[in-house]
Amino acid sequence: MMRRRTTLLTGCTALALALGATACGGGPVSAGGGDKALDGQTVTVAGVWSGSEQKNFQKVLDAFTEKTGARTQFVSTGDNVSTVVGSKIEGGNAPDVVMVPQVGVLQQFAKKGWLTPLSQTARRTVDADYAPVWKKYGSVDGTLYGLYFKAAHKSTVWYSPEALTAAGVRPPKTYDELLKAGRTVSDSGLAAFAVAGQDGWTLTDWFENVYLSQAGPGKYDALAAHTLKWTDPSVVKALTTLGKLFEDKQLVAGGPNEALNTDFPGSVEKVFGPKPRAGMVYEGDFVAGVAHDQYGKAIGKDADFFPFPAVGGGSAPVVSGGDAAVVLKDAKNAKAGMKLLEYLATPEAAAVWAKAGGFLSPNRKLGLDRYGDDVTRATAKSLTGAGNSVRFDMSDQAPAAFGGTKGTGEWKLLQDFLRDPSDPRGTAAKLESAAAKAYRD
Template sequence: MRKPRKAVSRLSGAALALAVTATACSGLSQGSGDQEFSGQTLTVAGTWVGGEGKAFRKVLDGFTAKTGAKVKFESSRATGVDDFAAFIRDKIKTKKSPDVAMVPQVGVLQQFAQKGWLEPLPPRVELEAARNFALVWQNYGSYRRVFYGMYFKASHKSTVWYNPKAFEKADVQPPGDYDEMLTAGKKLAAAGYPAFSVAGKDAWPLTDWFENIYLAQAGPSNYAKLATNEIGWTDPTVVKALKTLGRLVKDQDLVAGGGTEALRTDLNESVDAVFGKDPKAAMVYEGDFVASIIAGEEKKNVDKTAKFFPFPKVDEGEPPVLSGGDAAVAMKDSKNKDLAMSFIEYLASPKAAEIWAKEGGFLSPNINLDLDAYPDETTRKIAKSLVDAGEAVQFDMSDQAPGPFGGTPGQGEWQLLQDFVRDPSNPEATARKLDAAAAKAYLDASATGTG
């Protein structure tokens, strides 16, 4: 059992005193289970479907058992809507706003706060967050220094997964830097395995590729500036990162089938290409959720099937730690604000995280969640890596951008990086197109108050 680490509090002394008082008065915080909300109903909206939806349902059942409140969960994806911001906007227009929304992108959280759709979280929730989360997670849940979102589910997007049999056959070891990774890729190709299967059809994994390279190569300061549009996409650091990515995607020894095949391959297919019955590549890059894809419905033992190594450093930089996550926010239109706040306080507890952790397919930034709650050693290692990174964690850049640039199929960064994978010969031209698309998206978002 891992000893809990001390969280860094973001609260002022006055707020902390208020939080202690509020917590002392909260039956939920003391774990009384006195059914204080019996007869009431909480509505929660999110994006999870399938296995994730079922696992979250167990978390909701835990809240019901504790408080007596019924919980109704509605998934935007189950209704055929991929744009969560649009889903919530329509709910507000029809006066059917949920009490709590599980927001999947930090940019969307900030958009909701800017529009005045969110209720600030009270001191007692801030206290629970300060006990259980590093300061970086509290800051990403804030807008203009007001705490609106409590991060419940996280992802670790700096993991490279590999087939150990392929590595053994080619006599290669996990690399220490990007150059070593490409060199190992050449040896793997010579042994019969192209280095990577790349999920270019989905497009968003390409943004993750770029962001890991950029963070590792340009450093966290430049990363933060690019993520907030403080520097443009024609900056030399961007061109350099595109060239570094281009070294990979232009080489068919390094990408199975080259860029053309990558653009026909989605994430599930890329994972299957490495860990399926007939492996076609040795490695696949993506986040911790690759483990749940490998396990599948059969719940295969990931520890025996796959291994991973951290996304390597590039040049003289540090290895990146890139993340994303889903934050619980209370909607301003909620008629059940006290119930909503108690639910978010519950989600901030290690107990709530433990319920989903045991089900698999989940990672928590909660530093007081016992790592033994995770179902396999592989996930435990990833969770420890994320928690130990502390303040070094950087959030997914595309998730921080306006949707038309950072999160929409067929346009913006998604489309332009797909074009680059198809033809990586002119990174300067790609940078100019990215800069123009970003400038328009940020300008439109500023004009309409959506970013």
């Protein structure tokens, strides 16, 4: 999640609550068949998750205990994983396993010498069951340290079927069709989009989808690594494209000022709450959890999604985020921690959380029937079916000072751009200045 994207959210649980102890398409999900080889040992796990996410992950840890005999202890770090884990290492109290929500943080940990490379068993599973892109994002300088357990599909546009039907609009296939459909929705009495501009990370996600589709994966990778400058014409072009939506008061609920005072949960409420203000909201698959759990929407009936449309003749983008499990080198029980990672790499482990809802796995061996509803199955199929065309959230790959800090860097500059999108070239120059400083430091 994933970092700030999902720590507040529950997942798409439309059918999971009704499933009880039985998984969709099979019997009870259980670790089962273990030899209790780790009986008496304790594995400590640190991660950003809280609330229902933490409870669902605990079900996975409990299944590991049932299989191996090892006890587990989960510690929620909040969003600032790097600082919390660093202080625990310095204090001689390092956890065994950390669920890392950012590629940049994983790289930081590896370069500080904090991480243990994945075992041969875990590496074999990743090679066999995951698209190579997940190995790439879990590796630093050719060494695989991170096992991606939970993923998010961040190229989904969520909508009210009632609102689109009333406007006579069908899910669009291109960005231009998206804007046209939005204006038609607006003519019917609702704004097209609820935009969560108060949370700068949502704006980075808007930009990343436009940029990946319009500029292509090669330039996306270069920009993410900052080997391509933000002043490149491709960036200016993407900002110009995004600006067409931001500047159109017919499209954004309440215009830029209201958008800048709307956080992510508030944007979902404007579409799926008791008093709808808009027909659509862009964000990841985790929108479904809020729509269902907060507003009782039946996923696939009262709330549905379409893929983020292709931009400028490019391919439809597939942007993802995710949480990678790593084992700390200074951990007191690193060997048992690595056994946990080997378990997390299996479809057996993924099935536990898939049954509970609010979860997507990058593991291609997890059967789609393990997910609780058709919409989640569709998002999972889109994610795993994209193979190497998936690209990890760009801001999560950047140093936190640029891509992950409230009130500074990319978050702040894209909020300024939402407020006034009239100067894409000037915004690109400011982004480059902030990026250059962050990557240099």
